[in-house]
Amino acid sequence: MSDSTAGQNSPRSAVFRRSFRKTFPSAVRGEGVYLWDTEGKRYLDFSGSAAVNLIGHGTPEIAAAMTEQATQLEFVHTSQFTTPVAEDYARELLEFAGENFRGGAVYFTCGGSESVETALKLARQYQVEIGQTRRYQVLSRTQSYHGSTLGALSVSGNKRRREIYLPMVREFAHVGIPYCYRCAYDCTDGCRNCGQEYAAELERAIEAANGEAAAFIFEPISGATLGAVVPPPGYLQTVTEVCRRHGVLVIADEVMTGMGRTGRNFAVEHWDVAPDILIAAKGLSSGYAPLGAVIATKEVVDGIVSGSFLHGFTYNAHPVSLAAGRAVLHRLQQRRLVQASDSGREGSVAAKLERSLSTLLDLKTVGEVRGIGLLRGVEFVSDKQSKKPFAPDLNFAGRVTSAALKRGLLVYPIQGCVDGVSGDHLLIAPPAVITAEQIDWAIQQLRDSIEEAGAQ
Template sequence: MADPVPFPSALLRRSFRKAFPPAVRGEGVYLWDDRGKRYLDFSGSAAVNFIGHGVQEIPDAMAAQARNLEFVHSSQFTTPVAEEYAQELLDFAGVNFRGGCVYFTSGGSEAIETALKLARQYQVEIGQSKRYQVLSRSQSYHGATLGALAVSGNRRRREIYLPMVREFAQIGLPYCYRCAYDCEECARKYAEELETAIELTNGEAAAFISEPVSGATLGAAVPPDGYLRQVAEICRRHDVLFIVDEVMTGMGRTGRNFAVERWGVAPDVLVTAKGLSSGYAPLGAVLVSKKVSDAISCGSGSFLHGFTYNSHPISLAAGRAVLRYSQKLKLVQSADSARGDTPAAELRKSLETLREFEAVGDVRGIGLLWGVEFVADKPSKKPFAPGLNFAARVAEATMRRGLLVYPMQGSVDGVSGDHLLIAPPAVIIDEQIHWAVDQLRDSIEETAGLDLVRRN
């Protein structure tokens, strides 16, 4: 019989064995628990918060919407907020989505499900009903629902559910620190893996889905130049839709409105969430290019899909106010790590100093999305034993110091490999970055020291 649950609760929480402090307030980059302890939100929760906590314009816009109209069903009505915000998002996404349309959901996973079904319906509409397979990448995460898990590679998050999902082929992905091709023409070689996988489907591939910059699974692994363009070109040549998952990277997080812009890539479908509402309301969106929306509007004329809460007016009011606030404060520019004098550039510089630690193998990322990978042996890049839970222990140590980071395991092979994801709100200032990196440094030192004691 297992030990009694140490922290009983009526809420089914993520862990029965971990204490979760009740959070009661947020402002700027800070959160407070019910005992008054302050935490610097260095990971934007889970790369969610982009504009900072406690921005009053957002609840004001939500309350105004709720007072006028809280909800209508999308089978009966549209709403002004939905129509206007959809157009604003298309404009934000640039020329590639001109003439396209937007489908709103309550989060990233629902948006991914929507994109997968859209890809299938698109192929059926254009007379390619044989095409249904969605190819994806091995070290990836696209969501918690079964469809999204089917195309995710994150082993820890999908393994026990595998008997319940339909699996399609997955290809490798560029991960410079542990490149399978030793970074020799790896952009081309990884892209060629896609071409081979598509050919092996014998004309059944409907779409390929990919995060432009790997999110939580690999910890902000940035692809080599040329990779995404080649992938997009292969998809185009094989009539396979290219779906980019910008749930984590979208809405400015990488210093561009959407990360794909950095590499001049034009996806057929773009999925976003997290920073879209910055956490003020549950919200996701699927941006659909004209080619795809035309196929349906000129074909059967209806999208065979729907959630009760798609295009929820209060969530849309939140998202729209977040976009306006972000534009007013020029937060996408603040998130550009390649410009001098931005919080993102300061974050890059400060995080780079962590390389001095024996336990830090790699520091990588872009904009305000960074990964710090830990290793037990730096020259050989040997990871810590998974049972040590190194990243989680560093995160516990930072939390004790009032700093929130996002720990993950599995970067090497889905099971071993520890890293932290760092993704602060774009309103962070240099002084806060320096304080946060100091706490992180002390926490790594403490955790690595404990590990040495255990080993000796």
């Protein structure tokens, strides 16, 4: 056994892993949509790890950009220097984020949770500096995920990931989230009208906060917790109007949905919504380096009249991560990967993925396939008619995932979409360089895996 694999199946690895019970293959190489482990087994990455990779694995240009930066200058502290890579990349990102962010600024972090923490604190400081000192609460939604640090957990709704830490977090109001397959208002019109009911819940929560609401944070398309649930028409527009009317900042958490994943640069563009603060991570660097960004409008940045944001991490705006992110952005644009991710565009791989995934609906355990672009969800049910979920202990999504792994297919399983505990779904989010043939192969493996899990 080589040093790198030692301990893989021994009683305890020296790595503090996510699970002590599971055995993990050891990954050594990636190229395009594929990953390989130390045994030489190949996996098709049908979930972009966890909706991270959009440009494909093993792209030499990104490694070259990182090497060049590390060779020239590996690090400086943001209290002492800015860098050309930070300045150039921030300008390009503002441009990529669109007209709404003209004259704004980008705060760079090392990932999604750090970005959410940064956005929460920025919202508070902005409100204080414009004289709204009573505003500190950040409202959010029940079935949502915004990260694993305590501040991010406080605005998350994901029950399983929060439960034992609740005594440690500061709680603000969580409002309902439109989830049409299991609509709380029992609608029959695809949530056309009840989007407004959900938006009204937010308005009531803001009023109940009694002048203390500073911001509202949301995922434009539900990521992990509900599995690619797309909001009904009009909902996000109304939510934004409600926030504006009440002086509450709008924070769009696009850690999963941003940087092209849904066929737009940012998912809010599907609904012409203009947030005050936009959060990106995951696809920002496509996984080549730890990187997150908080993109603020001119109005928010101008609001910090004291001239300094009372916040910082040693590694924010790390030059090597920024070099990776910048090279990823260039690749995304050169290869037209946002267009490839647009399922509304004829001939795109995203349109092909949508069509292919829908063929799974003939399986008796597949209740719904949903999503947009290259962010898709497959929800499992034990009874299609009543939409009854599987018992959580069965871990149906986990079983499908294990069956898929055996076949060399990677998917991302999650439980709790129904009520935080029950409900099984998979997230499908492949790199945009996937081909039609690779999609066909993946769908066949997924079909076989679902049938195998159902037969157990």
